[in-house]
Amino acid sequence: MxxxxxxxxxxxxxxxxxxxxxxxxxxxxxxxxSPTMMVRKRIQEATRSQVPILLTGLTMGGGPSSWAVNDHLKAGFPVYATENAARTLDDNLDAVAEMGIILVSDDEASNLPTSIQRIEFRDFDxxxxxxxxxxxxxxxxxxxxxxxxxxxxxxxxxxxxxxxxxxxxxxxxxxxxxxxxxxxxxxxxxxxxxxxxxxxxxxxxxxxxxxxxxxxxxxxxLGATFDPIVAQRKQKIIANIGNFHTLAFRLGDKGIEGVFEHHTGEIDLPKLEGYLQNLADGTLQHETIFNDMGHGALIYNKEAMLLNGEDFDVVVTGPRRSMYSSALTPTLSPRERESTPTLRPYFSVPFGDMxxxxxxxxxxxxxxxxxxxxxxxxxxxxxxxxxxxxxxxxx
CATH class of the missing domain: 3.30.420 (Nucleotidyltransferase; domain 5)
Structure with missing residues (x-):
């Protein structure tokens, strides 16, 4: 199978x-x-070639592809888009049009000149x-x-x-x-x-x-929990530090005890650790995260969780886990010591591959x-x- x-x-x-x-x-x-990085590269090539582009396909992840579209517009080259593709940039199509993007139907798209570079949007190929x-x-x-x-x-x-x-x-x-x-x-x-x-x-x-x-x-x-060391802990906090979003779950015997989600670019290590500590002790407030330009926080179990275990305090995974890299460096400069973690991280490697x-x-x-x-x-x-x-x- x-x-x-x-x-x-x-x-x-x-x-x-x-x-x-x-x-x-x-x-x-x-x-x-990633698909959005691949689309970004194609749009940048079109910008260098100074040709208009047509965005077709489906709604997909933005970020790099959206930035490339904006750069193409700023360079003075037309951008056409079908509705589904345009929603990658903003769910509000009026806002997409205000960006300067020309919205077209599928029929109109098929009748545009062949000199226009066609770029298909899709997350899964x-x-x-x-x-x-x-x-x-x-x-x-x-x-x-x-x-x-x-x-x-x-x-x-x-x-x-x-x-x-x-x-x-x-x-x-x-x-x-x-x-x-x-x-x-x-x-x-x-x-x-x-x-x-x-x-x-x-x-x-x-x-x-x-x-x-x-x-x-x-x-x-969920994947991080399959690390054998992580699996031994009945109660734990696992932080996924992603390129755009950081999401931390507090897990216990009865499931999810708390969660917060923030934008990775809006936090540094001291701020992250403060939020993780408050997630553990059950005091983290939704407004604290939301007013800091994050998504928010939810606490389902307000009973304090003890972080200072014998081996580690928090499980860390994700492509930006390098935020905790100073924990692995024995010799630090004075400036680096300012970002030294106070919580001891464990870098989860389920089946040997983070x-x-x-x-x-x-x-x-x-x-x-x-x-x-x-x-x-x-x-x-x-x-x-x-x-x-x-x-x-x-x-």
């Missing part, structure tokens, strides 16, 4: 092919440029991934499931903050079912407000297997949504996961 997992981030897309017939450490993996594996003699024709993770703010109404909208969604999911896997959905069950998740499903029409979509940060945190923690999290979530394949997958995940309560038994 094979399951393809794809974790789509800002910098990279991390791909893991699970095969129940081999040890999970021997599974085939790829770490490739199954044919391209299939082709890469095929070049190495690996077939994806017999998949039992496909799981894809992306970060989705959700389509907030014009009068509601997208940060608050996103956090209300997190609260709703946790209250409905207190488990990290509650952020995963079968394609048919995606909430209408989660437009980027739905766009992933729309891009996977050629996938002949059940499709599961999941939020990236909970997937990474980069694909989200893929392992998706595999675990898949067992909740597809019970028919759960036994084999859980056996594989538990086989190298060490002691402790398996994540699917929490909550």
């Amino acid at each position: 094979k399951i393809l997992t794809v974790d789509v981030g800002t910098g990279t897309q991390d791909i893991f092919l699970y095969d129940s017939q081999i040890d999970i450490e021997n599974g085939f993996k790829l770490v490739l440029p 199954f044919p391209a991934i299939t082709d890469v594996f095929a070049r190495f003699g690996v077939s994806l024709d017999d998949l039992a499931a496909v799981a894809v993770a992306v970060f989705d703010h959700g389509a907030a109404p014009p009068d509601i903050s997208d940060r608050q909208f996103r956090f209300d969604y997190l609260d709703e999911r946790i209250r409905e079912r207190n488990a990290l896997s509650s952020f995963a959905f079968l394609a048919k069950d995606i909430p209408p407000i989660m437009t980027r998740l739905q766009a992933v499903a729309d891009s996977a029409r050629d996938v002949d297997a059940p499709l599961i979509v999941m939020d990236t940060a909970p997937a990474a945190v 980069m694909i923690a989200g893929c392992f999290g998706m595999l675990s979530a898949t067992t909740d949504l597809l019970p028919n394949i759960a036994e084999d997958v859980r056996a594989s995940l538990k086989g190298a996961g060490g002691a402790g309560t398996p994540p699917w038994e929490i909550g």
Whole structure:
């Protein structure tokens, strides 16, 4: 049995092919440029060539691609976009038009001159991934499931903050079912407000297997729990420090005890550690994070959690975990000592690989949504996961 997992981030897309017939450490993996970085490169090439561009396809992750579009406009070159692609830049199409982007229908797009550079937006390109594996003699024709993770703010109404909208969604999911896997959905069950998740499903029409979509940060945190040292802790805080967003979960015997989400670019190590400490002692306030330009905080268990364990205080994962790099440096300059962590971090490496923690999290979530394949997958995940309560038994 094979399951393809794809974790789509800002910098990279991390791909893991699970095969129940081999040890999970021997599974085939790829770490490739993210779709938004690939689109950014194509737009920059068009800017250098001084040609207009047409954005087509689906809603996808922004960031680098959005910045490249803005640079193209600033350089004085036209940008056309179909509605679905334009929502990558802003859910409000009026705001997109105010940027100077010319909105066109699909029919109008097909009739534009061929001299205009056409750039397709999509977060998940199954044919391209299939082709890469095929070049190495690996077939994806017999998949039992496909799981894809992306970060989705959700389509907030014009009068509601997208940060608050996103956090209300997190609260709703946790209250409905207190488990990290509650952020995963079968394609048919995606909430209408989660437009980027739905766009992933729309891009996977050629996938002949059940499709599961999941939020990236909970997937990474869930994956981090499969590190055998992390698994031994019944109560822990796991911080996923991503390129754009930092999300920390406090986990206990009954599931999620608290969570906060911030923008990585808005915090430094002292601020992060203060928030982590307040998450542990149950005093972190939603307004504290929100008023600091973050998304917010939720506390479900206000009983203080003791951080100073014998081995570590907080579990850290994510591509920007280098924020804690001074913890690994024995000799520091006076300036570097100012950013020395006060909390002792443990850098989770589930199955020996931090980069694909989200893929392992998706595999675990898949067992909740597809019970028919759960036994084999859980056996594989538990086989190298060490002691402790398996994540699917929490909550």
